[in-house]
Amino acid sequence: MGKSLDQDDIMKPKILSPINSLEGGKRVIDAGADEVYCAVQIPPIKDFVLYRGPSSEIPSYGDLSKLVKYAHDRDIEIPLVVNWPFIADIIEKPIRDHIRKCIDSGVDALIVGDVGILSIIREMGIDIPLYASTYFMSMNTAAVRFLEKLGFDRVILERHMTIEEITKIAGSSKAGIEILIHGGGCSNINGSCYLFHYTFPELTEAQRTSHKSTPCALPFNLQNITDSSDKFEDTTVMDAFEYCSICKLPELIRTGITGFKIEGRTGSIWYQESTTRVYRELIDLIFERKMEEYERRLEELKNGVYFLPVPTNFYKLKEIWCLQNRCYYSGLSNTPYKIPLSWQTWTKQHYSWVKV
């Protein structure tokens, strides 16, 4: 921290990496993460799934404690995700017990997404930094100021924002501002999306036949309700997934944000580690003002097949992301994605630079 960019006082943003296992935690820390965020399964309510399934969570408190020790030995912080968008009386006790156990495990901060859960934390008298999740859907300075007043130390902004909007917010906030930069960026606004990913037979079948991983990415048949001849088949009309920000890093750093958050708690360890490693390298190059080397690495990355979390038949990065505008901070009005992709098996020989 504390290095400057272009002679001004822009701080080096932290890299926050996602994990869902102890092994993943160790790997992302070794790959250069500044912080590691994770959730832990809550046994009594693990069957109640909002949005994501239990695969996004560390399976036990024991693993959490081991992770915290491994991280703290290396001066790395572990913010814990308790960002349910929702709380009800009948799940209050398990949530309370869960928060207590996680605090006892030594986590460094809590990521919260609901005012009800915030009230539980306050009522429990827990004095720990609080980060406002994307479930608060913060898109303007007034929302961020309001969350500051509620006691949040950091605010994670909604994904669908422009660089200009982020700059304005970061420039006027006391709280740290984090943005998402990589991974399965939601097509929709997280806190207002009810297309839960938790699987059931018909969804599994739809995903299998379309080779798509999330409900919003599925192909739909469209028909204009005022003109029945105006119809389109098999259109991925809701698929606005962002994926990558490697080209936008210098601009994003200049916004003054404090953290870059990589998405992918459900991703493989390989994805979590390799993505962290790539962003670590690029951000370090920028702050060392090695811009030519940064540009060279960008080209290498775009011509390679690096850090894709799902199997691929070796499409180059620029073919699968750049051409389809799967860029986190490109314009808000991307055209629909029309390049058919067939995801096939990949081989680790193409990722030889990743420690396996």
Next chain:
Amino acid sequence: MIPFTVQASNLRTFKEASKSICQRVRFGSEFCMYDLPTEKTLIKAFNIASDAGKDFTYITPRVSDSALDTLVRHFSVLNGLGEMEVVVNDLGVLDTLKKFPNLNPYLGRQLVYIPARCPWPQITEHPASIFVRYKVKQIFYRTALNYNPTIRFYREMGVQAADVDWIPQSFKHYKELVKHGVQLSVHSYLIPVTVTRRCHTARFLQELNPARCSRSCLRSTFRLKQETLGAEFFLGGNVAFRYTEPQQNDLKKLTDIGDIEIVIPAGDVLKAVTKHDLEKGIMKLRGEA
């Protein structure tokens, strides 16, 4: 008799709504910050409602800073016109509204989380044991406001009312809210299952810039079908809705709850754009058609 409110996002349908037998009218954009009315249109809408003797409610979406500036100007104007309700879908807007004493905040649908908006309730059938399944269903149909500290929090923000959806399995939880003094507006027919800022309609119709969007959503609403999944939605601008047909026996249950109004969306999806269409819809719901 349970009051009916018609919600319209353009002046043409708003005029029709104001002439209809509904008790209240709502005007504005619930989901799209690029579809905010001009100040002139807003005042016109307010005057139309006043002339028709209807209570006026202004409905607002989630916004970025530029649109928040516009909303602040709108609030200044409306605050000078007397006491009225404003539906808010953004925490920043909610906090901003405190500066305008004549404007009473209603919590919008995007600030009231209800898991049962999910179009696939079969996820509640997933757990293996009957007991867990029962518990999951218990949670699925609640709202984020069915938790006392959450209600307290919003009360302290001046909120007395909230928007929810026509989900009959949730009605018993709505009843608890009304008992706690929260007035409810129940949206009928269209339940928002997902909202985006990367507007799916604008992208599909190749609008190049959201700020200069031609608002093609006013002309084109699409029916979306996912054959394998058996899912059907309506894509209206940046929102995908699922359709739910209100039943009269459910209306009876809502009537019994108390402090509730029914919101009817004016627009192409329901073919409810004229006074006649809207009145037909209201009378059908009342069982008078």
